[in-house]
Amino acid sequence: MKEEESGGGRKQGAGPPCAACKLLRRRCPRDCVFAPHFPANDPQKFATVHRVFGASNVNKLLQELPEHTRGDAVISMVYEANARLRDPVYGCVGVISSLQQQVGALQNQVALAQAEVVHMRLRQTLAAAPSSSRGLVASSLSRDINHSQCYYYMDMEEPLWS
Amino acid sequence: MKEEESGGGRKQGAGPPCAACKLLRRRCPRDCVFAPHFPANDPQKFATVHRVFGASNVNKLLQELPEHTRGDAVISMVYEANARLRDPVYGCVGVISSLQQQVGALQNQVALAQAEVVHMRLRQTLAAAPSSSRGLVASSLSRDINHSQCYYYMDMEEPLWS
Structure with missing residues (x-):
């Protein structure tokens, strides 16, 4: 929290922390794997995938994928997580x-x-x-x-x- | 590990620990939420959902559901997890x-x-x-x-x- 308040949300002052780093209360580095897909102005998007898959699993999955496929992977995870929250059984x-x-x-x-x-x-x-x-x-x-x-x-x- | 080796896998000696408790290396209580759905003889089933959703999220989801719907929830989570491992992007x-x-x-x-x-x-x-x-x-x-x-x-x- 202290880092964000003092403007240190991103290493080298690259801007505010992404929604994921904000929720996880961690420093948002310039090469943050979440930042391109979870902008600060849409906190619900990360909260949803975090609730269903867990931040650690989302991080691992994105790290293992080529960068050009990560956008689609995030869309599909958000869709899947929303479906699970709407219908927890199926x-x-x-x-x-x-x-x-x-x-x-x-x-x-x-x-x-x-x-x-x-x-x-x-x-x-x-x-x-x-x-x-x-x-x-x-x-x-x-x-x-x-x-x-x-x-x-x-x-x-x-x-x-x- | 010690608990399992000394036959203490389940409280009150109810049998071997379920696949989930074995993987998580924890005591498998008689009222374990995983045990009815993740038998010891199918370790891959729990390993798959653990890898995609995380044990803690699976536990929480099952706890929040009525018992008679948990079997279907596990089937759907295993299907979903297998689909994600087969096709990590979509x-x-x-x-x-x-x-x-x-x-x-x-x-x-x-x-x-x-x-x-x-x-x-x-x-x-x-x-x-x-x-x-x-x-x-x-x-x-x-x-x-x-x-x-x-x-x-x-x-x-x-x-x-x-």
């Missing part, structure tokens, strides 16, 4: 689970709509085809319907909660 | 971003497939309608197409990264 994973359900429901809708398209084409083609070749046309289009339905179930991710 | 948020893109792409596919269904119906109806009423039928079905396209863009979530 956090971000609740959002993932809900999106996975949405993907599943949409894959069903796509399969149904595409099957309907194929079915309507079948009917149109059958109506236009001479009666002698209708069996062949129907069997070919029926294969298309089955293929279209399988395709949209193929790459569904494993749900987090069943 | 963690869980990378999964969310990718699912949001998948939802957007599927919403487009549904809209296109449904528009195609409406379009085919329009053509079928026009083909069957007497020539005097074709303008009316076409305008009514065209409204259906627009409605179907708008509907699937309505509830898209805000993307995390643009």
Whole structure:
């Protein structure tokens, strides 16, 4: 505290301490790993990640990353920490689970709509085809319907909660 | 360490210390908040959440939750911690971003497939309608197409990264 009051918040008088150093009550060095991402005018941002991950873990994670990726890492940690404070049981994973359900429901809708398209084409083609070749046309289009339905179930991710 | 070696891992000799107490080298009390979720035979599970959130934060979060929700909270924290170790920049948020893109792409596919269904119906109806009423039928079905396209863009979530 004394350092801040005497204007020594940053080594070599580079400005006020960043939000992280202020909260941790420590000297904010010129090469502070937090300073570029946690400005003094937004104390809540650091308080949130500190509460969920702990300052030491945030520091370690940022130190281990190349500088050009640290901005995105901070955004993702702030998002994750806010999600955990909003929903302490599921956090971000609740959002993932809900999106996975949405993907599943949409894959069903796509399969149904595409099957309907194929079915309507079948009917149109059958109506236009001479009666002698209708069996062949129907069997070919029926294969298309089955293929279209399988395709949209193929790459569904494993749900987090069943 | 001495406590464990002398069989004092749990107060009143209730068994070996849980994975958390073993890693933290502390006595594992009978009412240990970690013990039901971090069994001794799976040390990696606690090591993972400890590395990302810190034992103290995990402890605090579990203490603040009703007991019946703690199991799900541990599952979600382990998932989140593993995601962060696998992808230190984006963690869980990378999964969310990718699912949001998948939802957007599927919403487009549904809209296109449904528009195609409406379009085919329009053509079928026009083909069957007497020539005097074709303008009316076409305008009514065209409204259906627009409605179907708008509907699937309505509830898209805000993307995390643009």
